[in-house]
Amino acid sequence: MNFEIQKRALSRVIRDDLDALIVLWPAQTAATPSEKDPLSTLVSQAVQAGDLELKAGAVLAMYGQAGIKARHVAVVCSQDNTPDQIRSAMLAAWSALKASKAKKLGVYLAGEWSASGLDAAASALAQASYSYTTTLSKPHHRTLKQVLFSAAEVSSELCMALAQAQALIAGVELAKEWANRPANHATPTMLAQAAKALAKGPSFKCEVLGPQDVAKLGMGAFLAVAQGAAEPLRFIVMRYNGAASSQSPVVLVGKGITFDTGGISMKPAAEMDEMKYDMSGAASVLGVFKALGELKPAINVVGLIPATENMPDGLAIKPGDVVTSMSGQTIEILNTDAEGRLVLCDALTYAERFKPQCVIDVATLTGACVIALGGVRSGLFSSDDELALQLQQAGDRSGDLCWRMPMDDPYAEGLKTRFADVANVAGRAAGAVTAAKFLQRFAHKYPWAHLDIAGTAWKSGAAKGATGRPVALLMHYLLAKAKAKAKVPARAGRPA
Known part of the structure; x- marks a missing residue:
């Protein structure tokens, strides 16, 4: 269109x-x-x-x-x-x-x-x-x-606004496409192929790591989730270099659980088909890179996608198992259906190597966030007030709304355990907050924000389907960062 x-x-x-x-x-x-x-x-x-x-x-x-x-x-x-x-x-x-x-x-x-x-x-x-239309025998195309x-x-402003809107729509619709696909048409390998297809041109790079590479990195939490799945995991590293190499990148981390049965802590059968949407965070990262390719802003962006299925195989992790994350912290897995935070925590540690100006993870993480905010606003959690404000403003400008949630330290009390450094779940109370507090343990070395899109990434019922959120929010944030950087005057040389 x-x-x-x-x-x-x-x-x-x-x-x-x-x-x-x-x-x-x-x-x-x-x-x-x-x-x-x-x-x-x-x-x-x-x-x-x-x-x-x-x-x-x-x-x-x-x-x-x-x-x-x-x-x-x-x-x-x-x-x-x-x-x-x-x-x-x-x-x-x-x-x-x-x-x-x-x-x-x-x-x-x-x-x-x-x-x-x-x-x-x-x-x-x-x-x-x-x-x-992808899996329909007689598709009704637009x-x-x-x-x-x-x-x-x-005006030139209107022309620029329309060009930006068209690029954002392309990104949103790519995110919808991959989130809407059934799990057998959106495996970790297929997601990696889609990422490689986007990484064309001198400004883009894409690297795909397999199980052996991830094991060498010591990503024990990510490997633990993947060990019950027949589909091999993929760790996708995308790079867009639109600015000088000296400029620190923004790192986006997208949860890529291509299907979530819950593992041994099995989900109820009703509406389990909707767990194909559990990779909506990964799909949104793909969508952002599609839009970056259209608009080519002067900013550096890294996209990290830990992609795997969560299956109840005989080799699958069990409640009570203890695994060691890439950060060295040990994790007691009390519920195998809290797997998203396990793949994200290793990706957050991996993000340190880019010396990022900030890291934003995007995930359909908790049903608790759906209860708290419904389908109107995504949950925003952050350890950095300025980053949180910028993301909230980007959401307001784009109409892709979010709402900042609390991150008080006492919320982490429920994650304590006798058998590891941290448990992967607390109790039912404030589940979206305790999930964010878990992730925060792995994101101390940079400004960090977490977007819980469990309520906003897709719609159920008659309107069932992916929404493409929060591609628009993220792109408005990145474009504002690029614009602000462009306005900073170059430093004058020192006098001789």
Whole structure:
């Protein structure tokens, strides 16, 4: 799907060769239209007759109207044109138009586009028109190919915002693709192949480590999770070098449990199929690297993906087993279904070698986070106030929201055990926090944040599927870092 933006008045847009047209109409404009074209007249009449309510998401659908070339038209109230209201309006409008199977769509906003509003419109349209097709015998591919946004004035800022939105959408949809795939179509080996496919061009590198390499590194916790699986583990190391080699990288760590049975601590059968999404953190790292390749920002980024299945084989780890992590700390495994933190802790130790400016791990880690925050905000845990603030601001800008959770030291009391340095679970209380406190033990040598996306990475029920979160949040964070670095003036040379 290709996005373009053009300078057009509505009187010109309604004469364009389009299959369908979405017109976002603010409440104030709908009440007093400023233009005298056929569409503006129809909207004014609809408002006066009460057929178009002046509230966000209210839609007036039309077909084959005289003076309007597009066969299908949806006028939707965008209230005050905030990004959230534009997002809701686009979703409502596409719902009215999706049966049209339009290939070429126009989107016009009565008023001035903001960069954030344009981003919201593009991402909402992509979300609404997305369809998974990989494992369908008769796939229904997205028919929408071209979207033409129109604005009274087109600035360089809007052009940049649309290019950024398109790149982020590509990243989000790659993350959706891999998270949606069944586990037999998204093995650790296949994830590694996908990472290698992304690592093309002089700015990218990708290294894939197998079981023997991981054993030599002393990743005992990661190996312990993988030992019950027939599919061999893969430790994927991706690098994007967009800045000088002297600039420390941001390291992203994505949990890559390609299927999670729970191991010996077996999960209930109901909805276990959704455990194919347990590699959504890994999928989001792939999505970020896809977007980095499109935008090429001046920043260095490392992606680490520990990928394995968690299976209940005869060789699988058992409750009560003690393993030694790469950091040297020993871990008593009280519950084999708390495996994500075991693969992450070794990846967090491995991250030290990059001397990172910060490390952010992303994981569908705990059901407790779903209970705490539902599917609206991802859980944010951090040992660094500045990093936490920057991530929260990136979430607010992107609409990919997160919420900072507490990290008080007393929460770690439940992880104490007589038989190892630390247990892999505490009690039921504050489960998302105690999981974060476990990870914190392995992340003391750099600023660190943990995003628990268990509630936000996928939806269940009728809307079942991956969301691609938190690709947008992470990319907004990385782009802001690159922009801030570019603004720092070079140091003046010392006088002789």
